[in-house]
Amino acid sequence: MYKIRVGNHCYNLKKKREHILVKNTDGQTSFLNEIQRRKNFYEYKSVEPEKFSHIVHTIYASLHQGFILSEWIDGDIISRFDKEIIRDIFKTHIEIEKKGLFECDLSKNNLLIDKDKQIMFFDFGYMYPYNPLIHYNSDGKQLPIFHLCERLESRSLMQYLMDIENDSSLMIETFENTKRLALEAYSEKLIWLEKNNADTDVIQWQKNWINQWEYSLKSPANLLETYELESFRSYVLDVHDDIGGKSCTPMTIKKLDKILEQIKHNYPTLKIRNGLFWGDEKLNNSSLYDKYTKLKEQACRYQLHET
Numbered sequence: 597m598y599k600i601r602v603g604n605h606c607y608n609l610k611k612k613r614e615h616i617l618v619k620n621t622d623g624q625t626s627f628l629n630e631i632q633r634r635k636n637f638y639e640y641k642s643v644e645p646e647k648f649s650h651i652v653h654t655i656y657a658s659l660h661q662g663f664i665l666s667e668w669i670d671g672d673i674i675s676r677f678d679k680e681i682i683r684d685i686f687k688t689h690i691e692i693e694k695k696g697l698f699e700c701d702l703s704k705n706n707l708l709i710d711k712d713k714q715i716m717f718f719d720f721g722y723m724y725p726y727n728p729l730i731h732y733n734s735d736g737k738q739l740p741i742f743h744l745c746e747r748l749e750s751r752s753l754m755q756y757l758m759d760i761e762n763d764s765s766l767m768i769e770t771f772e773n774t775k776r777l778a779l780e781a782y783s784e785k786l787i788w789l790e791k792n793n794a795d796t797d798v799i800q801w802q803k804n805w806i807n808q809w810e811y812s813l814k815s816p817a818n819l820l821e822t823y824e825l826e827s828f829r830s831y832v833l834d835v836h837d838d839i840g841g842k843s844c845t846p847m848t849i850k851k852l853d854k855i856l857e858q859i860k861h862n863y864p865t866l867k868i869r870n871g872l873f874w875g876d877e878k879l880n881n882s883s884l885y886d887k888y889t890k891l892k893e894q895a896c897r898y899q900l901h902e903t
């Protein structure tokens with residue numbers, strides 16, 4: 597990315613990478629995908645600017661020329677997830693979902709806080725089309741584990757909570773705020789789904805998350821148990837994503853250490869509360885520990901060295 601100044605105006609020039617960092621199909625097609633999403637948002641912002649005010653304005657984009665030109669955002673990467681930031685992320689993404697798009701990579705590196713303390717979405721390489729009335733996400737109905745709140749947690753929030761775990765009161769307060777705001781956003785979307793005659797499976801899937809978080813918010817003990825289960829889930833999903841793309845970082849190793857610690861000390865709860873998935877639920881404690889020990893060895897080999 598480059599900052600370009602023309603007179604009193606600044607712009608962002610994003611060039612296509614010569615060497616793809618994420619070594620899978622999604623990584624190989626991310627620039628094409630981003631150009632398609634920029635076109636979508638240009639149209640949406642022209643008709644309903646207030647609903648997409650947190651989306652960067654694109655001036656020009658060309659796959660052939662290999663660059664995207666957009667307004668410069670004078671801001672910083674998110675350093676703290678307060679209620680206003682989380683609310684704006686959820687509210688904006690619900691509007692994105694209603695348009696039939698799903699963001700798979702809600703990484704904090706793809707979100708900025710501008711000088712007015714407003715959240716801005718500016719990277720769409722892993723945002724894909726889907727039909728929100730008949731599908732759960734851009735994988736159709738194959739992977740119901742993926743949804744808006746989970747994507748924010750797996751790609752950003754759980755890492756932030758890990759970083760502040762020494763301040764347990766702030767950590768659990770932030771997690772509680774996230775669940776309350778997710779409950780608010782998902783309840784709003786449920787009304788929209790029912791009004792638009794969504795598939796009964798999709799409506800029930802939406803209700804399941806709402807019911808789960810209502811239970812979580814009934815007591816501190818419920819909330820803490822939910823945090824333990826969902827942090828484990830997020831670490832597992834993110835680790836598989838990093839290893840699959842051969843794009844691991846020191847944070848991947850840190851998450852694997854957390855996974856191994858949970859397996860060692862909390863396996864019965866993970867088993868009973870359906871915290872294991874993708875075949876892990878079929879493994880005993882020892883076999884599961886061995887599996888993630890080997891994945892940690894892989895993650896060490898796949899450490900990303902950006903050039």
